[in-house]
Structures are given as C-alpha cells and as structure tokens.
Amino acid sequence: MNRSTYHTVVIGAGQAGLAMGYYLKKLGKSFIILDKNVEVGTEWSKRYDSLVLFTPRMYSTLPGLILKGDPQGFPTKDEIANYLKVYAESFQLPIQLKTEVTRVQKKDSAFYIETNWGEFQAANVIIATGPFQKPRVPDFANVLSPDILQLHSSQYKNPAHLQSGNVLVVGGGNSGAQIAVELSQERETYLSVSQKIKFLPLKIGNKSIFWWFDQAGILKASHDSWIGRKIQEKGDPIFGSELKKAIQNGHIILKNRTVHSRETVIHFEDKSTLKVQNIIWATGFISDYSWLNIEGVLNNIGKPIHHRGQTEIPGLYFLGLPWQHRRGSALLQGVGEDAQSIMRHIQTRS
Missing domain, CATH: 3.50.50.60 (FAD/NAD(P)-binding domain)
Structure with a gap:
C-alpha cells in the first residue's frame, strides 16, 4: 500500500482543520490536512440557501485573517464558504481533497490513517471533523x-x-x-x-449581542466555570x-x-x-467515529474523552467540539484558541 509520512495529519478541512493548519505552519513541521469534499467550504455551501449566521463578522473569523464587510453585520453561509477557501489559499495550507478516512489505528508510537487514496503515517493526529457528522x-x-x-x-x-x-x-x-x-x-x-x-436579540443598540457577551466575559467562560455550567444547563x-x-x-x-x-x-x-x-x-447531529480504531478514546455513548482536545492517547487530539473549552469552541470565533493550545502541546512532544 502506498504510504506517506508526516509529523501531523489533520482530518477535516473545515474551520477547525484550517485554524489548526494555520498554527501547524508556525510549528515548522510537516503536516497535511485531509478532507473528503471536493473543495474547501463545501459543508457551508451545501446548507440551506437562506442561512445567515447569528454571530457577526467580527466574531466569525479564523486566526490571521479578518472576514471582510461590516464587522457588526451578519454573514451568509456562502460568504463563509468563500472565506474558508480564501483562508486556505492565503496561508497556502497543504490540503488533500477527495480523501475519505476509513480507518485510524495506532501501532507503537505511530498512527496509521487509511484512506481511499492510500495510507498515511504520523506521530500526531488531530480529528477536526466537527460536530455535524451524521444527521x-x-x-x-x-x-x-x-x-x-x-x-x-x-x-x-x-x-x-x-x-x-x-x-x-x-x-x-x-x-x-x-x-x-x-x-x-x-x-x-x-x-x-x-x-x-x-429569545435573545441579535443586537442591543447598534452592537451585536456577542459584542456585549464579549465585554461581560461570557465568550471566554470555560466549560467548567460557573458561567459556563449555567449556559450549558439553560x-x-x-x-x-x-x-x-x-x-x-x-x-x-x-x-x-x-x-x-x-x-x-x-x-x-x-x-x-x-x-x-x-x-x-431540525434535530441536530450525532457523532460518528466508526473509523477510529483506537481503544480508550470514546466514552460509552461514543463521545470523545478529552481535556481541551487532548486525549489519553499521546499524539491524538480533537478540535472543533462543542464546549471543547468554551462556548465558541465549535464556532468560527472560538476554534482558533483551541487550535493554538493543541499546537503548543504538540510542540512539547516534538
């Protein structure tokens, strides 16, 4: 079987995978981002035509590149799809499209990622497939x-x-x-x-409610803080x-x-x-990690066991999960901070 070796393999080229790529490039180690879609931004572009984000542009950006337009205005799904394409091109992220991961396993200190285009070997694997997997x-x-x-x-x-x-x-x-x-x-x-x-208003005065959340520290509240627990309960x-x-x-x-x-x-x-x-x-999604052939990573209901994306398996990480660290962890405005945290952890392993 054809095998390619990298320091890190990222699974998923959505917002989480791209933010991870931004920080991995700073690390200076070889990496590749694998995605099953034919182009970056597909997951956004194929959603319903009238979709408009409830987070304004100023809170809908990835690290290193602002989303053009009125910062207090609300972007459409096509605007986000295009932004992700521009993001990948701007930072020349190494992405291999039309590549579906069928199995991930670990032998000794290396991960082996099987796909429809051959096998990849890596010291680190970051699963950035997001929360929208199986309807x-x-x-x-x-x-x-x-x-x-x-x-x-x-x-x-x-x-x-x-x-x-x-x-x-x-x-x-x-x-x-x-x-x-x-x-x-x-x-x-x-x-x-x-x-x-x-119900909550989209704006208070001429500013997005997320601006007010930010001023109050709500966006930075961690999942285990008092504020974070209350938001999750409600x-x-x-x-x-x-x-x-x-x-x-x-x-x-x-x-x-x-x-x-x-x-x-x-x-x-x-x-x-x-x-x-x-x-x-409109009943949401369930996780599907049937291709992840590593014990001790998922709990009894199939959800990742982790602390801020770090699993008990050295070198295996998750990114883009709801409340991975804070409320915005699965959103454009919050995934970058978690990606940076994972990059720093990988750096200590290198």
Missing part, C-alpha cells in the same frame, strides 16, 4: 407514510423543494427557527419544540426576533415535543395530533 432523526421517522416528504435540515435547501401542503419543523434550535420562519411566509407552518423557547437561545413575531402573528403554530407517529399523523407530548404533508427534522 439525527428519530426511529419512528422510518415508519411514516411515504406520502410525507421528510428532509433533515442538512438536506433542506429552500421552500421550492417541498411538496404542497403544510409543514412541520421539528427542533427548536436556531436552524429550525430560521427554516420555520422562511417556510411560514408561504405555507401553513408548525414548529415542534421540547421546551420553552428563550441551552442555546434563539437569536433574533423573527420567530417570536411569526408565532405572535399566528404564522407559525407551536407544538409540543414530537413523540411518535402513525401513517401521516404526528403525535405530540400533550396528546395532540397533526396530519402533515412535509417534515423538516
């Missing part, structure tokens, strides 16, 4: 009538992709909120949530007022948690039912 959809979705059009939020593009009739959006996160608002402008729309929705709010207004105007009808279904009828926690023609599952 999460409830099991009962499989027994729904084929007359219902079902899409996960990662498959949804725009209202034209739906069939005629009403739509139920399941999931009360910011993606579900944006999609529901968009659909409510042209059809009967329902939104199923598991708990009371908390969960993420819905940013902006569009959903709140649509609910108040009756354009979106709120429903309780979706619990099961039969044919074309959805059953909710409060015993109410709804016959639907379209469903958007």
Whole structure:
C-alpha cells in the first residue's frame, strides 16, 4: 500500500482543520490536512440557501485573517464558504481533497490513517471533523407514510423543494427557527419544540449581542466555570426576533415535543395530533467515529474523552467540539484558541 509520512495529519478541512493548519505552519513541521469534499467550504455551501449566521463578522473569523464587510453585520453561509477557501489559499495550507478516512489505528508510537487514496503515517493526529457528522432523526421517522416528504435540515435547501401542503419543523434550535420562519411566509407552518423557547436579540443598540457577551466575559467562560455550567444547563437561545413575531402573528403554530407517529399523523407530548404533508427534522447531529480504531478514546455513548482536545492517547487530539473549552469552541470565533493550545502541546512532544 502506498504510504506517506508526516509529523501531523489533520482530518477535516473545515474551520477547525484550517485554524489548526494555520498554527501547524508556525510549528515548522510537516503536516497535511485531509478532507473528503471536493473543495474547501463545501459543508457551508451545501446548507440551506437562506442561512445567515447569528454571530457577526467580527466574531466569525479564523486566526490571521479578518472576514471582510461590516464587522457588526451578519454573514451568509456562502460568504463563509468563500472565506474558508480564501483562508486556505492565503496561508497556502497543504490540503488533500477527495480523501475519505476509513480507518485510524495506532501501532507503537505511530498512527496509521487509511484512506481511499492510500495510507498515511504520523506521530500526531488531530480529528477536526466537527460536530455535524451524521444527521439525527428519530426511529419512528422510518415508519411514516411515504406520502410525507421528510428532509433533515442538512438536506433542506429552500421552500421550492417541498411538496404542497403544510409543514412541520421539528427542533427548536436556531436552524429550525430560521427554516420555520422562511417556510411560514408561504405555507401553513408548525414548529415542534421540547421546551420553552428563550429569545435573545441579535443586537442591543447598534452592537451585536456577542459584542456585549464579549465585554461581560461570557465568550471566554470555560466549560467548567460557573458561567459556563449555567449556559450549558439553560441551552442555546434563539437569536433574533423573527420567530417570536411569526408565532405572535399566528404564522407559525407551536407544538409540543414530537413523540411518535402513525401513517401521516404526528403525535405530540400533550396528546395532540397533526396530519402533515412535509417534515423538516431540525434535530441536530450525532457523532460518528466508526473509523477510529483506537481503544480508550470514546466514552460509552461514543463521545470523545478529552481535556481541551487532548486525549489519553499521546499524539491524538480533537478540535472543533462543542464546549471543547468554551462556548465558541465549535464556532468560527472560538476554534482558533483551541487550535493554538493543541499546537503548543504538540510542540512539547516534538
């Protein structure tokens, strides 16, 4: 088998992998970033057409390169996709695309990364595949009538992709909120949530609420700090007022948690039912590390065991995980700090 040897292999060329590349280049050791997509930024460009970030440009940048435009304005998903391409080109990061990792194992002090383009050997491996790996959809979705059009939020593009009739959006996160608002402008729309929705404005005065978070130290709060624990307990709010207004105007009808279904009828926690023609599952993602063939890295529910990205396996790291160190660890504005921390740890091993 063809084998290439590097000091460090990064798996994933999304925002986390690119930020890692920026710092690895400063380290001066050989490295390569592997990604299964055909170009950098694909994961952003293929998301729904109307996606706009709720973090402003000044908090949507990677280390070393600002995102052009109004710092207090909110970038589109295509803007971010293009920014990632420019970022990779600006720092001439060594990226090998169309390369899917099928297995990672460790023998003695070296890692062996098997891909569809041969094998790689490295002293360090950084898994930067991000939190959006495998769409999460409830099991009962499989027994729904084929007359219902079902899409996960990662498959949804725009209202034209739906069939005629009403739509139920399941999931009360910011993606579900944006999609529901968009659909409510042209059809009967329902939104199923598991708990009371908390709203926060996108701006206070003429500044983003994230600017105020930054001033208050919230963005820098670690996952195990008092502030960090409280934020995690409460969960993420819905940013902006569009959903709140649509609910108040009756354009979106709120429903309780979706619990099961039969044919074309959805059953909710409060015993109410709804016959639907379209469903958007904005129910998030689950981790998929089936290709990681190293014991002691994942817990009993398949999540990485780590401290700020460092695992108990020398030379193996994770980057871009939600709350890896702080709230923004999985976001553009926070991943750079974690990447720098990992680079420093690798430097001590070199």
